Amino acid sequence: MGTASTTAECVIKNKLGLHARPASLFVQTAAKFDSDITVRKGDEVANGKSLMSMLVLSAACGSKLIITARGPDAEQAVKALNELIDRRFDEE
Amino acid sequence: MLHGIPASPGIAIGLALAVGDSERVSLEPESHPITESEVPNEINRFTAALEKTRRQIMELQKRVQSSLQASEASIFDAHLLIVDDKVLTQEVISEIRKRLQSANVVFCEIIRRYIAAISAVDDQYLKERASDVADVAYRILENLNGQERQLLDHLPGQRIVISRDLTPSDTALLDRENVQAFATETGSRTSHTAILARSMKIPAVVGLNVICGQVHNGDMLIIDGFLGAVILNPRQETLELYAQKEAFKEQLYNELQRESALLPETIDGYRVQLAANIDNVNNLDDILNSGAAGIGLFRTEYLFMGGKIPTEEEQFEVYRKIAVAMKDQTTIIRTLDLGGDKLSSVLNLSHDPNPFLGLRSIRLCLAYPELLIPQLRAVLRASAFGNIKMMFPMVTCEDELDKLLEILESVRKSLRSEKKKFDEEMEIGIMIETPAAALFAEHLARKVDFFSIGTNDLVQYTMAVDRGNEKVANLYRPSHPVIVMLIDRIVRAAEKAGIWVSVCGEMASDPRFIPLLVGLGVQELSMSTVSLGMARRVIRRLKMYEAEAFAEKALKCTEHAQILEMSDELLHRIAPDVVSLAMKGG
Incomplete structure (x- = not known):
């Protein structure tokens, strides 16, 4: 596995935050990539491929997240996840 | 007791x-140490339980989907991701190895930690996800224990x-x-x-x-x-x-059944129309045998619950079937009365933070003509085959009604130019179920052929009470003086405009409230077929002048308990046998 790493900052915009459906979509999208994905909110870090971990992170509307991907497809992974958040998980 | x-x-x-x-397993099992050699077996048990849980959830999801509730089925996607969560699985497996405790003990400890962490979240909505995690955890634990869920x-x-x-x-x-x-x-x-x-x-x-x-x-x-x-x-x-x-x-039900051919007339000869509420076309025979004068409310929501919007032809077939089966009896078809939440996946709608005050019912139909227009066309076309009337639910403002009538007229126009037959005189009504519509009924009455009072929503919106919330359900009071005043106002407005009024909410099927509604001047009561017998008997024991005097007295009451007591007392006097079966409370 390569060691390329990409990072992006984004803000959760959908009203109800990362509730079950968006968190599921996030995890499902992350799972499509080989890279390891971490999501940081303040001091907390979650595994972007684990729903439980994302639910504990509890990103409400307005939360600032830093997504980091490490691996061969890091760039594409971050791009896809960032877009998902920007599209408000197709909820609004 | x-x-x-x-x-x-x-x-x-x-x-x-x-x-x-009461049947649920405890998430705090007692310590159960294992030996080094038992570790592989514990890990196998754990992964087998996960696999079994996954199959169960998929099965459940499939079943719920086929029984019409697409939005309820989507929650199981999240449940599947919890089962598939690699972080959770790895954590459990490595802890089994490290701590030499059974899979049950280790899994429960870890899952309790997650549930506690999610429950501690500072956001009411996100916090509720803990119950989803618990739901899945119970399943996994049951499978670890080899328990069958009922x-x-x-x-x-x-x-x-x-x-x-x-x-x-x-x-x-x-x-x-x-x-x-x-x-x-x-x-x-x-x-x-x-x-x-x-x-x-x-x-x-x-x-x-x-x-x-x-x-x-x-x-x-x-x-x-x-x-x-x-x-x-x-x-x-x-x-x-x-x-x-x-x-x-x-015995009483049999008796009431035998009376189904008798007319629902008061002792002094005043006729009340009794009609049936239905929510699909499966039991039309039931209705024809019940002595109902027709269908006072045909709920069309079920047609829209399969995760897709039914086509005009699909709807037309259903409505035509009813029109034909009911022969000369009336059927009132209500246009789609759903919350946006029920169609969010089809329409790509965002979640309404407050669905009861949100984009629902006729508001949803006005926002999405692709919902409204095929339904209007299908109902109009079916009107050529029988005695069909149509009503719009949850109208609040006059301009909504104007817009609806305008769309209806343009639909009529296109049907004419396509040479499609329909009843040009088909009656159009609206449901009165918000205080705004009730107070403004005089203006609305001039534009429609009838009113149908939806008492469930009218009470709910007037009393500002969610009728499903047991903490406040005692404030849901159909006998509140304000409700009586609103119904009176609606009936007076209809009288003035020369249109008729029906009640199709739960109040119509509660024998205690029938004298009041009849006395206020409501001409039709529509209810589920099972309640028709009792209603018919109450009407047949009633004198119209007595009912009117009763309504007048109720209008002067200032307490809901007083109105309820009077209603009970009257029912006791005229139909004691019905009282012994009628529901208390409410």
């Missing part, structure tokens, strides 16, 4: 089947189902052949679970303070859906008394 809220009439005597909480769609025989909570989808999946009755701790008389029980004709008591800890599988129970009582392990005398009561009920 335990007292709750009578949710669905009827008496059941039988064996208890306790499901849900499926309510297949009971081991005739049983009375006891549960802390039954969601509407639980209720919809109930094994109809074998469920005699059910009793729950949550819920109110007007929660959807209760409404479903009544339409399934299953006796039910809800809102019981405690029941799960007290009732065990196989206990003998009596459920009294008239009084809202649950009797545990009844004595012989009580059993006999209830057997008698049941026999009396049978």
